[in-house]
Amino acid sequence: MGVITEVIIGYLRPNSGLCLMTLKSLSYQVDNQAESFIADQKLAHYAKIPQRSVFRGQLIAVFFQCLTALCVINWQINNIPGICTDEAENHFTCPKDVNFYSSSVFWGVIGPRRIFSGLYPILKWCFLIGFLLAPLCAALKRYFPKYTTHFEPSLIIGGMLQYAPYNLSYLTGGLYASYAFMHYLKKHHARWWEKYNYVLAASFSSAVAFSAIIIFFAVKYHPKPISWWGNDVLDLGVEGGEGQQTLLNATSVAGGYFGPRKGDLP
Structure with missing residues (x-):
């Protein structure tokens, strides 16, 4: 969802990293929060917690989370010397935030048109490769179930995406x-x-x-x-x-x- 959003916005509004970051945050976070909401409801179902109580708790938690996160971020920026740099104390190097910023430069400032046309022309074929791998994996699961019992490509790919950019x-x-x-x-x-x-x-x-x-x-x-x-x-x-x-x-x-x-x- 994040990469697709970046490519679309990069084509629609090229040379605008700020625009990409804003629209990506809105589009991606709406989908991400919806998935988190469903996951919490599923957990509540297994834990025998009333669904309406969970929903009320989620609304209250989100309200306080927004205020708390905003206050903490502003405090960190003003009180942690060298934050988001290699010189920051206590490992406040902000790998996720740096990655987010790098994406805005890559897809927003440079733009997918220049990337796919000149800088990395082979990169656009990765979308086709990924599309073709889906039916291939489905065929392996269907016709070779004995050897692919524990082979779940969606979990493998999704799991690998979770840890980046950490080691x-x-x-x-x-x-x-x-x-x-x-x-x-x-x-x-x-x-x-x-x-x-x-x-x-x-x-x-x-x-x-x-x-x-x-x-x-x-x-x-x-x-x-x-x-x-x-x-x-x-x-x-x-x-x-x-x-x-x-x-x-x-x-x-x-x-x-x-x-x-x-x-x-x-």
Whole structure:
């Protein structure tokens, strides 16, 4: 939904990154929030919570969320030095927000017309490749069920999209938990799984939210050193700076920049 929106808006309003970000936020978030609403209603159904009560809770939560998020963002911008840069403290590098901004430049400022016509002409064929892969996967599931029992392309592709632009260390623990609950417990302890799995999943999500707030104000806002693998891994690799130092500086290449030369631009 996000990429399709970006391509359409990029064609309709080229050379306008701000326009793309605004319309993308409206179009994508409406669909995304609708899916989240349905997911919450499904969870409430399994947890035996009245649907109307869930709906009222969602409305109240969204109202306070909008006000809280706006206040927090403004506070962060005004009080965290170097926010959304590599120099920011406590890893406030804003990978999702930087990715959102990069998309606005890629699809809004440069525009899909220049991208598909000159910069990356092969890229447009990826849409056709993706379209053709759908019936191919369906045929494999239909005619080779013995070998494709656990092959679900929609889950594989959707799962890969969830972690970007983070690295796999952010989700590796979730893979183990998913295997334990969605395979082992469901297969060997089905009655327990049917009664408690969805309630436990909701409690885990709530615990993560509350613990994030407590951890931030307890050991992050006024930093206290706590050294163990789960904390130190964030400082390793490209994300932490060790890899950043080895990246090639753009000024050292011919012309001082990467990409097509000026005479090759569309």
